[in-house]
Amino acid sequence: MKIKFDMNVAFTALTLISIVLLTIASPATAFPTMLQGVMNAITLIVKLAAIYAVWLSVLKMMQATELDKKLSKLLRPLIKRLFKNESDEAYNWISVNLAGNMLGMGGVATPAGIKAMHAMASEEQTVASANMILLLIINATSIQLIPATVIAIRAAAGSADASSIFLPTLISTSVSTLSGVILCKVFALTDKKQNKGDDKNRGLHIQNSMLNQRLRGFNTRSRKARKR
Numbered sequence: 001m002k003i004k005f006d007m008n009v010a011f012t013a014l015t016l017i018s019i020v021l022l023t024i025a026s027p028a029t030a031f032p033t034m035l036q037g038v039m040n041a042i043t044l045i046v047k048l049a050a051i052y053a054v055w056l057s058v059l060k061m062m063q064a065t066e067l068d069k070k071l072s073k074l075l076r077p078l079i080k081r082l083f084k085n086e087s088d089e090a091y092n093w094i095s096v097n098l099a100g101n102m103l104g105m106g107g108v109a110t111p112a113g114i115k116a117m118h119a120m121a122s123e124e125q126t127v128a129s130a131n132m133i134l135l136l137i138i139n140a141t142s143i144q145l146i147p148a149t150v151i152a153i154r155a156a157a158g159s160a161d162a163s164s165i166f167l168p169t170l171i172s173t174s175v176s177t178l179s180g181v182i183l184c185k186v187f188a189l190t191d192k193k194q195n196k197g198d199d200k201n202r203g204l205h206i207q208n209s210m211l212n213q214r215l216r217g218f219n220t221r222s223r224k225a226r227k228r
Contacts, residue, residue: 047156052148082181083120083131090119094135101119101139104148115141130188137184141176144169 023030072095079094079193086094093116100109113135120132128136155162 030068044156048152051152051155067103069099071102075099081144082134086120090116093119098134100137101142102145104144104146109139130184130191134181134184134188137180138177141173141180143173144179 019030022033065127072092075098076091077094079091079098083091083094093112097109097112098110099117114136117132120129120135147165149171151162151167154165
């Protein structure tokens with residue numbers, strides 16, 4: 001019987017081991033420490049919930065003013081250059097996905113990204129295309145115009161200026177996204193050249209096989225003619 005190992009098992013094991021070690025090392029402080037940890041966790045959850053409520057209301061206002069759609073239209077020319085030979089449906093979903101990520105609207109970006117992947121996929125396709133890999137990389141590195149999550153965590157931790165992370169986040173995510181795009185394009189170009197070389201070698205192999213078959217046929221006919 002195989003035991004399915006996942007992160008829940010790992011964290012549960014770490015928690016149990018920590019409790020046992022703490023109880024052995026300092027029995028008097030074990031229970032108060034656990035209570036304090038639970039209280040700190042609940043306090044953090046309440047703070048984050050309040051901060052996220054504010055940010056979600058801001059994002060809803062952006063949606064109501066169609067700012068996300070305007071950003072999506074603005075990104076369309078760049079997207080067509082990055083993701084070549086795709087359908088209009090795929091371009092539309094990619095635009096929505098990238099605009100949602102840049103505005104910190106994960107609820108919009110995730111389903112749009114999944115639909116973009118479906119629009120780029122074909123029935124006979126068994127592996128991810130270069131454009132699909134590029135979209136995944138851009139989502140992973142994702143330029144953040146509004147780093148709502150980081151600002152929320154900093155504010156909950158009592159930061160004096162939680163929004164000061166804005167510029168460093170914009171710079172770091174821009175650099176990571178640009179690096180990811182460049183690497184994807186380089187590897188895609190290398191793979192394309194390799195595939196062309198493989199196709200050329202395969203064509204030569206087929207030509208040689210056909211030539212060998214013709215030579216064998218010619219030799220067979222020659223032997224029959226001699227016998228006659």
